[in-house]
Amino acid sequence: MRNSRPVVLVVGLLLIAVLAVSVTGCGSSKKRRHSSSGPVATATTTSAAAFRNCEDAWAAGKAPLRRQDPGYSVQLDRLDGKEDGVACLVRPTTAPRG
Numbered sequence: 847m848r849n850s851r852p853v854v855l856v857v858g859l860l861l862i863a864v865l866a867v868s869v870t871g872c873g874s875s876k877k878r879r880h881s882s883s884g885p886v887a888t889a890t891t892t893s894a895a896a897f898r899n900c901e902d903a904w905a906a907g908k909a910p911l912r913r914q915d916p917g918y919s920v921q922l923d924r925l926d927g928k929e930d931g932v933a934c935l936v937r938p939t940t941a942p943r944g
Contacts, residue, residue, distance in 0.1 A: 897922060900934035909934040 896919035903909040903917060911918040913931040922933035 897934075900925065900938050903934045904937050909937070 895917055897903040897906070897908070897911070897917045900909060900922060903911055903922070906917075908915065908917055911922060911933040913923075918933055920929070923929050923931065925933070926935065
């Protein structure tokens with residue numbers, strides 16, 4: 847009986863350590879746990895709710911638009927000639943109406 851006490855103690859400590867690691871989530875990626883389950887838009891897809899132009903995106907307070915943002919479209923991204931995944935980076939200037 848006396849010889850089994852250190853073994854029981856070590857096994858108990860190991861179980862406590864495993865429990866503590868599993869509860870705290872150590873070793874798992876927080877980004878993976880909190881990521882959205884929806885699909886990410888690609889450069890070739892166009893959202894049905896895409897903005898007509900960059901003026902509309904800026905007026906809605908959504909610009910600049912990145913590839914994964916709602917309202918992004920490849921057509922808007924092509925306006926600056928870069929097609930880098932960021933549309934409407936620069937606020938369009940409008941001439942005052944008189």
